[in-house]
Amino acid sequence: MHEKGILHQFDSIVKSFSKRDKIALIHDLDADGVSSGVIVYNSLKLLRGKAPDLVVTQSFKTVELLPKTISLLKKKKISKVIVVDFALDQQPESVKMTENLVDQILVIDHHKSYGKPGKKTFFLKAQLVSDLEPSTYPTSKLAFDLFSRHVNLEKWSWIACVGLIGDNQLEQWRGFIGRCAKDHDSSVEEFTQIMNIISAVEVLAPEKLNGLLKFYASCSSPRQMLSSRYAPYAEKLESEMASLMKKFEKEKQVFPDAQLVWFEFNAKHNIKSAIINSVSNESYPHYTVVFVQGKGDGFVSFSARRQDFKVKMNDILENAVKGFENAGAGGHVPAAAGRCKKKDLPELKRRIIRLLSGPPLKA
C-alpha cells in the first residue's frame, strides 16, 4: 500500500475513537517510548474527551505483550489497544492472543518490519510513511506528526523533542528541536535533562514509570518535569554511570580486526543502555560497541551500537542468537539489544566476532 493509503487508514482509525471505546495504551520503557505514550495519551484526551482507559507499563523491555498484560486487557474489557515504540510484529504469538480479546490493535513504531501477523492489527511503521531511515524517525515525533493531522499538539511539541533526544536523534532534528525550545521558552539542555530523568527512572525505579507517564502527560511546561519528584533520579544514575565508566576504561576488550569494543559487567540495575550511547557516540562512532550485563539470574542481556550505519546491529544480534534456547534479539541498524543464557555467552561472542570480521552481511 502507498503512503497515502496508509495515512488514510490511520485517519479512519483515529476518527473512529469514541468515549465508548475501552482503549489501552502500551508503551516501550525508554524515553522515546514514554514520550510517544504521552503524545498518544494527550491526543486521545483531545480527540474523544477522555484519556486511555488503561496505561500498561510492562515489567521489562520486550517486543511482546506479556501474559500479565493480556489478562489485564481481558479483565478491564479493553476493546482497542494502541502500542507505541516496539516491534510487536516480531512476536506474532502475542498478537494473535490479543486479537482474540479485542477489536483492534494499532501499532505506531519505527523498528524494522517483521511481517504482518494479524488481521485486526494495523502497523504504522515510520518507513511506510517516510523515506527517512526508520531509526532516525523516533516514535514520539512520528506520533506527534500523525496525531497532529487531527488535533493541535503544539503545547506538547517539547515532549516529542525529549523522545528524539532519547533515541539519539538530536542532529537529525536540530531545526525542529530548536524551534520547540523557543516556543516553550526552554532549551536543548532542558530537554536532555528531562530525557535523563526518564532514563534514570527506567533504570533505577521502573515500577514508577507508569506514574511518571501520567504526571508527564499532565505537565504544561518542561520546567514542571525538571522540578518534579522524579528529577533526583537523574543524579543518582549519573554517579552510578561514572563508576561504571571507570570500570569500562579498565576492562574493555578491543578487537581491531572486527572493529569491535566488548565490555562485560554485572549490575543490579539495567544500566547498560544508559551508558553505551555515550561510549558509542563520543569514543567509538566507527566501531561496533557491545555491552554485556549479567544480573545473576542465569541470563545476560546485551546491547550493540554502531553510529556509522556500516554494519546492521539488528541483523548481527539476530543472527548471533539463532538456535539459542530462551534467547532473543532485535532493534535498529545503529542500536540493537538482546538476551541469552549466560552459558551461551562465549559462543555469542565468537559469533559476533566472526560476523564482524567477515564480508558485509546481506540483509
Ligand SMILES: [Mn+2]
Ligand atoms: Mn524509539
